[in-house]
Amino acid sequence: MLADLKPHRKDLVFDLVEEAGFDTTDWVESFKHAAGYKANPKYCYEWAYVQPGKLIILNLWHSNMDEEHGQIVHRGTFRADAEFRRLKGGKQQWVDRARRLDEALQVALRKNLPVRVIIVDGDRREKEAVDGPSSKVRFRKLDPEPWTITAYDWETGACELTRGILEGRFVDQFDLEQTSKSAPERREVTTSSFIRDPAVRRRVLARANGRCELCGEPGFKMASGAVYLETHHVVPLADGGDDHESNVVALCANDHRRAHFADNREEIARRFQVRNGGASMSVSEVAVTS
Structure with missing residues (x-):
């Protein structure tokens, strides 16, 4: 429940990012006063932290989170917030921090990284009060669950973040990759060569409703209760x-390999192109003719 996530203590940012798995070496070494490195101003006032290939960490206000259909979401447009502050003469550090938060989201999308969230609460400055006092964080804690970017508009920066990676009704291979990267002991890095819109993947998985769009068989149910299928671009991004949904299908793991490597893979692709192009063809008809 959203109320359960509200922090009631104020942990140090350094301790929280370290707990999330962020490499704090430079945080310590770049501060002249060795005893006070946890207060290093180069880091401790930032709104976002990026560790390439591993994760991003965001400071998000609890008051900006909503509970919808059993999931906790956060929506915002940090790029627009930065521009608003710039045009209204707001403090440059606020403009820069908002921009870097938006850039962190882009890094996470390009590399399919998990998002860890430090939930903050306190006296929040109104957006319009660009020349007023800074917000006062009175409580903060690290959410033990990773978050995922479920929508992002590259034109405007409007984004939606949802708590949990495997908590949705349907998940795919990119969700599993995020989960693997979020494990503290993991050190291997897998990257995505092309940027995939998470909202497209979600809509395709919802369209499939838990059944492979080639053979019609249901995907397997995971321990979380989510149904697993793999999203596949009919015409590769490369x-x-x-x-776009018209070029993406949800397949069981076996048929995903078939779509890539079977001797009739071109025929499989043509069938999906016909179906997604508007021709009437059911899942069973695709399976029979393939």
Whole structure:
């Protein structure tokens, strides 16, 4: 429940990012006074932290979170917030921090990184009060659950973050990759060559409703209760395919391999192109003709 996430103590930012798995070496070494490195101003006032290939960490206000259909979400447009502050003559550090938070989201999308969230609460400055006093954080804690970016508009920066990675009704291979990266002991890094819109993946998985769009069989149920299928671009992104629902299908793991490597893979692709192009073809018809 959202109320359960509200922090009631004020932990140090350094301790929280270290707990999340962030490498604090430079945080310590770049501060002249060795005894007070946890207060290093180069880091402790930031709104976002990026560790390439591993994770990003965001400071998010509890008051900006909502509970919807059993999930906790946060929506915002940090890029627009930065521009608003700039145009209204707000403090440059606030402009820069908002921009860096938006840039952190882009890094996470490009590399399919998990998002860890430090939840903050206290006296929050109104957006319009650009020349007023800074917000006062009175409580903060690290959410033990990773978050995922479930929507992001590259034109405007409008984003939606949802608590949990495998908590949705349907998940795919990119969700599993995020979960693997969020494990504290993991050190290997897997990267995505092309940026995939998380909202497209979610809509395709919802469209499939838990059944492979080639063979019609249900995906397997995970321990979390989510149904697992794999999203697949009919025309690969490397070949100029669109990252759009019309070019993406949800397949069971076996049929995903077939779509890539089977001797009739071109026929499978053509069938999906016909179906997604508007022709009437059911899942069973695709399976029979493939």
